[in-house]
Amino acid sequence: MKLARHIPLIGHLRGYTRADAAGDGVAALVVTLMLIPQSLAYALLAGLPAQYGLYASILPLAVYGVLGSSRVLSVGPVAVLALMTASALQPLAAPGSPEYAGLAMLLAALVGVISLALGLLRAGFVASLLSHPVVAGFITGSSLVIILSQLKHVLGLRVADGHFPWQTAANLLAALPQTHLWTLLAAALAVTLLVLARAPLRNLLRRTGLRENTALLLSRLAPALVVGLSMLAAGLFGLDSALGLRVVGEFPAGLPGLALPALDWGAIGSLLPAALAIGLVGYVESVSVGRTLGARRGQRIDPNQELAALGAANLAGAVSGGFPVSGGFSRSVVNHDAGARTGLASLLAAGLIALVALLAARWFAFLPQAVLAATVIVAVSTLVDLRELQRLWRFRRAEGTLMALTILAVLALGVEWGVAAGVVLSLAAFLARASRPHLAVVGRVAGTEHFRNVKRHNVQTWPSLLLVRVDENLFFANAQFVEDALHAELADHPAARHLVLIASGVNGIDASGLHALGELRRGLASRGVTLHLAEVKGPVMDALSRAGFERELAPGRVFLSTHQAVLALQGDPGRESAAA
């Protein structure tokens, strides 16, 4: 039982049937076909030789299959993390060099250690730092950056990537006259085929009478077909050399060797912020995909187990020539739709990819880079979500602005600073809003025990009694504001001798809120006004009692309801003012 909690695959395999095995087998095959071109492309995007994409798809995939709490999440190289990896490593080493590959493994190790540590500390909540608008803006912004990074392959240009996206764009613009037309044509053809392979092909297949699910699967396999055809055209007919198309080129066949990454403390120090950002982004993407797919079958995922499993997957990549991995959206959806039932699908897929790395590596030597770039562009272009920007803007200006600023930050400053800026802006926006809670002066609706806002309703009030409802938790972000606002209300009600704070909207109170209440009581007392509380919720009352605030409040009282407060206080003239 205990082992099954830490190794979810054991639990998932209970009552494993032949049908489950068939589902896992088909899914493994489909995912492998789809993964291979993607993995190669993302390795190149990360600045690594293509074969590292295969390496990163073997051990990490298998480890997650055993340890992951999601049955269908497919872990491996993903576009955003590849981009973040490139951005972290490029200042430290030359892309493609052995030092660069060593640093990529070190980065994966750091991501693994950070994730594992957060998982063991059950600190999955740190992912809440990435609010929805920040994640949406980050994904859209980095997808645009990825598309930008692929344009040189589409145009057949040899230009250096700038440190910031706008530098890359400037380099591209400057080199535009040297565009290689055949490359551009090949890329355009590939993009057209890939776009047609989506909804149009799916609809066509469905109209021929294929089942919905089969049509979907076939259309999902179309990219592999396009890649395969382009390899055939280049390999068999020598189209690449005839037209001057650049190809991926030969890479060594075989499995990655197992080796610990070199522990260079200087490099660890400079990679740490990037590792933190990659760990967070990878975790958030992975968990949200896992949660969405799990919900479809009523399966739960355990956020802390996910952190641990992703950590272990990254560590597995770090010792086997990988780079940072995560649960990818498109690969997981394919795995799910192809019928995967358990992590065995991932284990099988890892085995198939290992076979490809051993036996079929040299076929990929003929793969045109323009075609690979086209698959990347078509894949990530679905992640550019400007409708979400519009929706957020309509929902609340501040949140739309937050998403827009995160996109701009990613485009202007690059992925790491972009995500950092998003987190900081997110917290700032939250504090700004939480620091100005809604306060309502209330009065009694005549003939009832209901109390409503005096500004909106025709209600009964008493000159010596000020009733104020606070619609927010009292905590450090708003404690001073509430104290100031209550003093201001009192200045507008000079005859008031009792201030009743109605806490029906207060779910919690922290030490700053308690401190402000104490200051408020003292300030009111020196002006001859008594503070009372009403409608205090259980957990808040517990906290106040622990701090001895009930005693401190005397002669002020805690009333069960506002009605009882009014009954007790309306005839009471209050104490004499202690002010001069």
Place this chain on the structure above:
Amino acid sequence: MKLARHIPLIGHLRGYTRADAAGDGVAALVVTLMLIPQSLAYALLAGLPAQYGLYASILPLAVYGVLGSSRVLSVGPVAVLALMTASALQPLAAPGSPEYAGLAMLLAALVGVISLALGLLRAGFVASLLSHPVVAGFITGSSLVIILSQLKHVLGLRVADGHFPWQTAANLLAALPQTHLWTLLAAALAVTLLVLARAPLRNLLRRTGLRENTALLLSRLAPALVVGLSMLAAGLFGLDSALGLRVVGEFPAGLPGLALPALDWGAIGSLLPAALAIGLVGYVESVSVGRTLGARRGQRIDPNQELAALGAANLAGAVSGGFPVSGGFSRSVVNHDAGARTGLASLLAAGLIALVALLAARWFAFLPQAVLAATVIVAVSTLVDLRELQRLWRFRRAEGTLMALTILAVLALGVEWGVAAGVVLSLAAFLARASRPHLAVVGRVAGTEHFRNVKRHNVQTWPSLLLVRVDENLFFANAQFVEDALHAELADHPAARHLVLIASGVNGIDASGLHALGELRRGLASRGVTLHLAEVKGPVMDALSRAGFERELAPGRVFLSTHQAVLALQGDPGRESAAA
């Protein structure tokens, strides 16, 4: 009218009476006597020549008197900011050197610009970053560091201050055998007199029939008397040279020249984090003192005007040989108790200090450093508040831990990193708590329309109906947790066909919360469960409508009350499950 809003003194002087003038005059005299030794001591603590303490007490004091929204706050050098100034400048220049003094003015200018900008942007809420436990821990920790920094003067040792407090302590320990006994005796005598001048002297004076307030004032002036006597003893009888006591030494008489600080961009870059920390800490200290004193007389302070006034005061210091200033606790309390009515008291005090700087500077040459150190130690020792640590610990373990960690961070890492660590820990603790809100599955108390927690009450439930109350706002920190928790509850109630989310405790919802609700609805729908909402508050409903969530929810509904939801749904078997 408009001018009076930006220059509060104009409003404060309306209907100014002879009695007001008398109060302001006496307060100015008392504050001057008290300020002078303090100012000299804090300049030395900041690593500056003693006269800079006087300079920083002239223009900034006058500017705040005109622009401050508090009538009684007294602005000038304060202990904590002096310590932070020293810690920011020591890595950049040699204490006491002209470069060091130039950097101090630059630092004051940065603090001024930052405060002014935040004030004009009405961004006073950033101060909410400093929660009560962090401020309390920071004040206690830095007071301990200040006492540590004064020990070398008490012991008559010439040791260098370390970069971190523990290094200073190590240096002191190593030099302990060289303790100068006469210096130690003089310091011990001064400390004894200063401690006796507090409660014991006050009680004695009160027993002789003096009025409470007069006794308080006289006991507050005692430090000035001790300092004066020590100067007399040293100056008239040459005690300093006879006993080998170190004295402050002669400094040039005269007013500070007006000059803009040199704009060194490199220095600005390295001082910026410190300026931000100093600006925040100074603002928080200042506003909390102003608020406390204002509440005693029913006078309000305007947080954004305070930021602007403190900014202007710091800029005034930056052009007149000052260093960062703020509203000090002890000086403001003295000003208040001595009868100050308006900012004129500060203007008068500034004039008196200018006179002292012009005419009396050379008297201070005879002031023994041991006596000055004793006044500082006795003054800040009241700020070491370990009882607050105990109170917070009892209130909630997490908040006590937060204060303790902030104290430790200040002692181990110094003031700047200490306050930064406090802010980060504060946010982390908040997110950790907010990320796990209280959820209750509820049922109906038989025969009523009340719904209570099934775990605590004997209530009526329905197999096809799951009623869950969420006692927290739905926002980025907890959106995913709530989604996960509701899925988990549903797994425990497999017969449920309707999930009613009772939102009576939800004061607000952000885009992340909305996104989670959408995901939840989709996840439930694919399992044949319909999501409904009940008891949604007005502002939350407005937000949901703006986002079109009501339409998205269909066939789920929004019920006014849980009771209505039960009436409508209890007989409904729900849709067929869409899951396989």
